[in-house]
Amino acid sequence: MPKPPPVPPIPPHPLVSTTELEASSVVANNTMNRERGLTGVNSYARELGVSPLAHLAAxxxxxxxxxxxxxxxxxxxxxxxxxxxxAILTGVDLVGPLTPAPPPPALEEIVASVSTWTPTRTYDLITCVHGLHYVGDQLGLLTRAASWLTEDGLLAAHFDPESVRHADGSTAARTAVAALRAAGYSYSPRHHRLTLRGGRAVRLPFRYLGADPTAGPNYTGQPAIASYYTSL
Structure with a gap:
């Protein structure tokens, strides 16, 4: 008799959709990047290890x-x-400024989910400071963002490989980092920084299953989510 097909592994925790995830307390109450400035102690330059202003000024x-x-x-x-x-500056955030003030002419502030929003142009610089910790399909966002870069543009983001899980809940960190590096990304484990230079089409060998908003604190010490994938 033919063998029955293998039973897919069951995630150890119930997974939620993007809509459910963005309504969860972990994401809705996240304040990781609300007050960070351009330079100084609590800044993009310090967090990303690159000065956005210097990159753009060039x-x-x-x-x-x-x-x-x-x-x-x-x-x-x-x-x-x-x-x-x-200059063309675009900010995308699920909540947006809590105390809205008229933005300068060069700046467009968009209140939207980064999981579904798509730009109509490419950019010299794309950043995501600690934002991926709260995105369900973070690998999907990284592949989409790669195509939003100009030919010599720079993508810089914080990334926690331990938040990427196989369907059974085991870590997919090494597999995810290897796939990202093979696609052209660079990753610094010490700083949890992921970078990509030059726009391109990227395809990673993963299929997104859903997210677990009860994953607990990540390396920042703050509650974060876990993203579940199957390998293709």
Whole structure:
């Protein structure tokens, strides 16, 4: 008799959809990046190990920056005050500024889910400071963002490989990092920084299953989510 097909592994915790995840207390109450500025102690330059302002200032014309999970957009507003008038700055956040103020002309603040939002242009710089910790399909967002870069653009984001899990709940950290590096990304384990230089089409060998908002604290000490995948 033929053998029955293997039974798919069952995740140790119930997984939730993107809509359910974004309504969870872990994501809805997240304040990881709301007040961070452009430079200084609590800044993008310190967190990412690269100065967004210096990177953008080196652009010959119309520098463009997309900040995913931008919080209050403080860093973007500070950049708008010193960059050329033709700069293009975009911030996307699930909640957006809690105390809205008119943005400068160069800045567009978008309240939307980074899991479903798509830009209509490419950018010289794309950042995501601690935002991936609260995105369900974080590998999917990374592959999409790769295609949003200009030819010599830079993507810089924080990434926790331990938040990537196999369907049975076991860690997929090494597999995920290996796949990302094979696709052209660089990863610094010491700083949990993921970077990619140059826009491109990326396909990673994973299929997203859902997220676990009860995963507990990650390396930041703050509650985060776990993303579950099957390998292709």
């Amino acid at each position: 652009r010959p014309t119309a520098p463009s920056w997309l900040d995913l999970c931008s919080g209050e957009g403080r860093a973007l507003r500070e950049a708008a005050a010193v960059l050329p008038a033709d």
